[in-house]
Amino acid sequence: MQIxxxxxxxxxxxAEDVSVVFGYPxxxxxxxxxxxxxxxxxxxxxxxxxxxAIHAAEGYSKTTGKVGVAMITSGxxxxxAVTGLADAYMDSIPMVVISGxxxxxxxxxxxxxxxxxxxxxxxCTKHNYLVTDAADLPRVLKEAFYIASTGRPGPVHVxxxxxxTAQIAEFVYPDxxxxxxxxPNVKGNLRQIKxxxxxxxxxxxxxxxxxxxxxxxxxxxxxxxxxxMCNIPAVETFMARGTxxxxxxxxxxxxxxxxxxxxxxxxxxxxxxxxxxxxxxxxVTGKLSEFAKHAxxxxxxxxxxxxxxxVPADFPIVGDVKNVVNQMLPLxxxxxxxxxYASWRETVANFDKLHPLTYEDSDDxxxxxxxxxxxxxxxxxxxxxxxxxxxHQMWAAQFYPFTRPRQFTSSGGLGxxxxxxxxxxxxxxxxxxxxxINITGDGSILMNIQELMTAVEYKLPVINVxxxxxxxxxxxxxxxxxxxxxxxxxxxxxxxxxxxxxESFGGIGYRVKTKEEFDAALKDAVEKNVVALIxxxxxxxxxxxxxxxxxxxxxxxxxxxxxx
Amino acid sequence: xxxxxxxxxxIVMNEASVLSRIVGLFSGRGYNIDSLTVAPIPESKYSRxxxxxxxxxxxxxxxxxxxxxxxxxxxxxxxxxxxxxxxALVKFPVSECLSDISALCAAYNGKIVNVGEDxxxxxxxxxxxxxxxxxxxxxxxxxxxxxxxxxVAMEM
Numbered sequence: 040m041q042i043x044x045x046x047x048x049x050x051x052x053x054a055e056d057v058s059v060v061f062g063y064p065x066x067x068x069x070x071x072x073x074x075x076x077x078x079x080x081x082x083x084x085x086x087x088x089x090x091x092a093i094h095a096a097e098g099y100s101k102t103t104g105k106v107g108v109a110m111i112t113s114g115x116x117x118x119x120a121v122t123g124l125a126d127a128y129m130d131s132i133p134m135v136v137i138s139g140x141x142x143x144x145x146x147x148x149x150x151x152x153x154x155x156x157x158x159x160x161x162x163c164t165k166h167n168y169l170v171t172d173a174a175d176l177p178r179v180l181k182e183a184f185y186i187a188s189t190g191r192p193g194p195v196h197v198x199x200x201x202x203x204t205a206q207i208a209e210f211v212y213p214d215x216x217x218x219x220x221x222x223p224n225v226k227g228n229l230r231q232i233k234x235x236x237x238x239x240x241x242x243x244x245x246x247x248x249x250x251x252x253x254x255x256x257x258x259x260x261x262x263x264x265x266x267x268m269c270n271i272p273a274v275e276t277f278m279a280r281g282t283x284x285x286x287x288x289x290x291x292x293x294x295x296x297x298x299x300x301x302x303x304x305x306x307x308x309x310x311x312x313x314x315x316x317x318x319x320x321x322x323v324t325g326k327l328s329e330f331a332k333h334a335x336x337x338x339x340x341x342x343x344x345x346x347x348x349x350v351p352a353d354f355p356i357v358g359d360v361k362n363v364v365n366q367m368l369p370l371x372x373x374x375x376x377x378x379x380y381a382s383w384r385e386t387v388a389n390f391d392k393l394h395p396l397t398y399e400d401s402d403d404x405x406x407x408x409x410x411x412x413x414x415x416x417x418x419x420x421x422x423x424x425x426x427x428x429x430x431h432q433m434w435a436a437q438f439y440p441f442t443r444p445r446q447f448t449s450s451g452g453l454g455x456x457x458x459x460x461x462x463x464x465x466x467x468x469x470x471x472x473x474x475x476i477n478i479t480g481d482g483s484i485l486m487n488i489q490e491l492m493t494a495v496e497y498k499l500p501v502i503n504v505x506x507x508x509x510x511x512x513x514x515x516x517x518x519x520x521x522x523x524x525x526x527x528x529x530x531x532x533x534x535x536x537x538x539x540x541x542e543s544f545g546g547i548g549y550r551v552k553t554k555e556e557f558d559a560a561l562k563d564a565v566e567k568n569v570v571a572l573i574x575x576x577x578x579x580x581x582x583x584x585x586x587x588x589x590x591x592x593x594x595x596x597x598x599x600x601x602x603x
Numbered sequence: 604x605x606x607x608x609x610x611x612x613x614i615v616m617n618e619a620s621v622l623s624r625i626v627g628l629f630s631g632r633g634y635n636i637d638s639l640t641v642a643p644i645p646e647s648k649y650s651r652x653x654x655x656x657x658x659x660x661x662x663x664x665x666x667x668x669x670x671x672x673x674x675x676x677x678x679x680x681x682x683x684x685x686x687x688x689x690x691a692l693v694k695f696p697v698s699e700c701l702s703d704i705s706a707l708c709a710a711y712n713g714k715i716v717n718v719g720e721d722x723x724x725x726x727x728x729x730x731x732x733x734x735x736x737x738x739x740x741x742x743x744x745x746x747x748x749x750x751x752x753x754x755v756a757m758e759m
Contacts, residue, residue: 157620158623161620161623161624161627162627162631165674166674169619169620171619186674218674219616219677220615220616220674220675220676220677221674342672343668343671343672344665344668344669344671344672347661347664348665348668
């Protein structure tokens with residue numbers, strides 16, 4: 040079949056079973072948009088900013104497990120998208136992002152809307168391509184989807200000059216890829232796995248350290264079974280929330296800078312850490328030399344470069360988490376006796392009794408933690424939760440009762456303010472039956488507020504719950520604690536009227552100051568099933584606690600903060 | 604931690620922008636490059652990149668793993684038993700003592716390769732530390748320009 044490069048893009052996306060593309064047109068990508076207009080194989084969702092298009096595709100990917108697809112034009116279209124690419128790269132989200140480029144004859148001439156896109160995307164993508172011949176397009180797109188979704192997932196960027204999208208060439212979409220230089224190792228080494236299981240059986244204070252790789256590998260069921268079978272306490276990273284059910288008796292909440300006392304103390308006391316799909320982020324480990332100091336380390340990960348990068352592993356196991364845990368299950372059943380850890384479980388439970396993850400509620404002012412718990416009580420499993428970045432994000436991770444993987448979507452590695460709302464739009468598109476809640480702050484929400492229009496246009500009713508403290512709260516918290524209360528540029532008392540703002544876009548706004556008003560607003564928004572902003576006035580100076588100061592040891596937590 | 608010198612050979616697909624991926628990895632992650640050479644491998648679609656780097660053992664291990672992760676990288680060799688060679692070209696004023704220069708060159712597998720009206724050019728090819736020694740030894744002949752090739756290496 041002889042077709043144009045632009046038609047090839049469409050045919051390839053359809054062949055990859057893509058059902059939605061998030062994007063924004065422009066000069067260099069117009070040929071492809073012309074073909075989008077003519078087809079009905081997939082939906083195109085017009086975001087109102089390229090960054091938001093990428094975040095929406097990320098949200099869609101996180102909730103469905105499929106590859107997220109976004110399309111943008113050259114120059115500023117591409118540079119606006121870079122934050123999204125970097126975000127997807129840090130959080131290992133499978134994505135294919137297609138950008139237009141100026142025609143080949145103009146590349147290198149500083150042409151209108153020209154930028155070295157592959158030069159910029161190289162360090163923030165898993166791989167990228169500049170396609171110089173339409174005949175290469177089917178192979179490149181096939182490879183792009185394959186690379187994005189296999190091994191450690193990540194975004195792949197494909198840059199296509201305008202004349203290549205017009206060029207006619209033979210199109211046959213390949214059935215398979217032949218990449219001699221890329222062969223991810225998915226099966227774990229059985230001998231190593233046996234040794235690891237023996238180490239678990241020999242240990243007396245073992246701890247599971249569960250990371251986001253479990254969710255990427257769709258291995259939560261297997262991990263739940265392994266944790267139950269071994270009867271060993273487990274901590275989750277921020278990215279792994281929902282791997283275990285909130286009521287799993289072995290779950291000891293989240294660890295790290297804002298982890299629970301029990302999670303951080305048990306990680307400091309353990310003699311064997313079983314790290315699964317986790318990468319020892321500095322926000323998790325605190326001071327590295329003190330992190331799980333007494334522990335031997337089993338580290339299971341698909342990415343060999345993650346193993347022993349920061350903490351040397353005694354039992355490194357490279358492989359797909361799902362395969363490795365499946366290989367572990369029969370061995371663990373035979374060798375590991377959960378009875379043995381009864382006193383250790385008691386120790387961990389006592390940590391939790393001593394300093395449970397909690398907050399002081401108030402009758403005078405709404406507490407942000409209460410709001411999050413309340414959303415959980417009202418919607419629980421029926422909601423998918425996204426967040427922006429800051430205090431509200433940590434409170435959501437601490438206090439929402441997660442019951443399933445892929446319920447929680449947030450920007451973990453890059454920490455991108457403005458991520459939550461567009462991501463929630465993508466989540467709603469991917470899982471329309473559930474309520475899509477974006478828990479956000481009064482700082483973050485304004486970073487992609489224009490997406491109200493996208494959500495209204497495509498009838499993707501996201502409910503934004505703004506925990507409004509009129510501060511850039513997390514920075515304010517650090518300034519209060521570590522900068523002698525010099526609140527430099529963090530007081531954002533000057534604000535739009537969020538109710539009028541929502542209504543001007545065709546959504547609905549609520550102003551909330553009491554518990555009763557919150558319940559009424561949330562229920563009304565869910566019932567009306569429209570795009571909503573719920574502006575919740577919360578306690579201005581609430582701090583996220585516990586807190587391990589940056590660079591401190593996990594066992595040195597601030598459990599409370601008294602104003603001096 | 605102690606810094607180790609390592610010679611790493613990277614076999615890559617001979618395609619556009621592959622070198623920028625390698626170099627970008629080093630600069631982006633703060634690794635050192637002491638020298639770098641690239642040339643296509645004859646009768647194949649691959650190129651060999653030879654990199655001399657320094658770092659702690661942990662850093663060297665990360666460099667190798669991160670190189671492996673790049674999609675167009677086929678193989679990464681961290682050399683232990685290897686033959687290393689480097690070439691240097693040096694330009695001298697023709698007024699210097701040519702017989703002394705020529706004798707020195709001979710001691711380092713080199714010779715005079717070009718003679719002009721005002722300058723001569725010599726080349727030497729030897730182990731990198733021997734090239735260092737040669738360059739020290741010829742200082743007193745007032746070299747006008749020195750070009751080093753970077754290291755190439757082969758496993759024994």
